[in-house]
Amino acid sequence: MVYGTGSDRVTLGRLGKTHGLQGWLRLDSFTDPVLNITEYRRFFASRGPQQELVMDQVQEQGSKLLAHFEGFDDPEAAQQLVGAELQIAASELPDLSDDQYYWHQLIGLTVTNREGQLLGQVDRMLETGANDVLVVKATAASIDEHERLIPYLRDTVVRRVNLDQGNIEVEWGADYLLE
Structure with a gap:
């Protein structure tokens, strides 16, 4: 979910239908926990007016968020903002430790196993509750045409992440197919 002029923007949420008579909108936050989106006030919208949006109020309504x-x-x-994705500059995200990554940093990386076989490229991430999962889609250079669901378990399955080289090395046999 990276948008903008290049890959410098990260989507933190999506605006849903309007609510009430004062311009409130439903807000689907992609942050974890969902209220972390309230730590940001200024956003770029993926659609609507090409201007910076300033979120001046947020309300919880049951399990939903409303934003103004x-x-x-x-x-x-x-x-005009319904359906817009709320984006910030990636540089505004908090720094992580050396062995932690944001999902948007992993999407697009190639995935190879310890035998050096190219399994594919990270298409997206899934949150399962127990652990995150890499959804790895085959590329033209992959060993086969299979999509793989690989658990993101550091040190046991995911052996190495190298953002500079654009690669993730996994302990995952070519015959392990979880579809």
């Missing part, structure tokens, strides 16, 4: 943005004070104005 400066200058969008009625349902008609807010309607």
Whole structure:
């Protein structure tokens, strides 16, 4: 979920339908925990007016979040933001330790096993509760055409991540197919 002028923007949430008469919108936060999105006030929208959006209020309504943005004070104005993804510059994300990565950093990396076989490229990540999962899609140079679901378990399955080389090395046989 990286958008913008190059890969410098990261999507933190998506705006849903309008709510009420004062320009509120439903907010689907992609952060974990979901309220972490409230640590940011300024966003770029993937659609609608090409301007910086300032989130001036957030409310919890049951298990849902509602957001209000400066200058969008009625349902008609807010309607142009419905479906927009809220993005920030990747540089605004908190720094992680050397062995931690944001999902957007892993998407697009090639995946090889310890035998040097190219299994494919990370297409997306899944959150399963127990652990995250790499969804690895085959490329033209892969050993076969299979999609693989590889658990993101550091040191047991994921042996090495090298962002500079664009590669993840895994302890995963070519015959391990979890589809």
